[in-house]
Amino acid sequence: MNTVNAFQLPSETLTEDELAAITGYKIPSCQRQWLQRNAWEHVLTAAQRPVVGRMYARLRLAGVKPSATNAVTETWSLDLARVG
Template sequence: MDTQTETLAEEELAAITGYQLPSKQIQWLSMNGWQYVLTRSRRPIVGRVYARLKLAGVSPSANNSVTETWTLDLSRVG
């Protein structure tokens, strides 16, 4: 079973952008309004939750990209 990390894998980023070269990926991300950070080796890093929101057509913001906190409600347990 594969475990997913908090950031997209290189293969996933290549599938989204259509480019293998990091410089072309950066160009595509910038042209399409995606936020990313660069590693020291100038490779773009994109967060998984951010990418899911963007691909779903939702404009990521602080309100919709953070998981809601919840509390256990045992009031209905009898």
């Protein structure tokens, strides 16, 4: 196993497979319709494929209505107190 890839962070946007899993559709036009019907914020690529932010999707799936206050990424700091 390549240790560099083991710690790679996920993309800021959902993958095509993740979007298909949420909407139930693989065809972009159907995904757009589902997102519009369910009032999900999204943008379109030049190819008219919907793009949904990962943090937004996590909040929506958790039953939280995303806003400017709760959509901020968690802050963290490096804690070396227990490093010996």
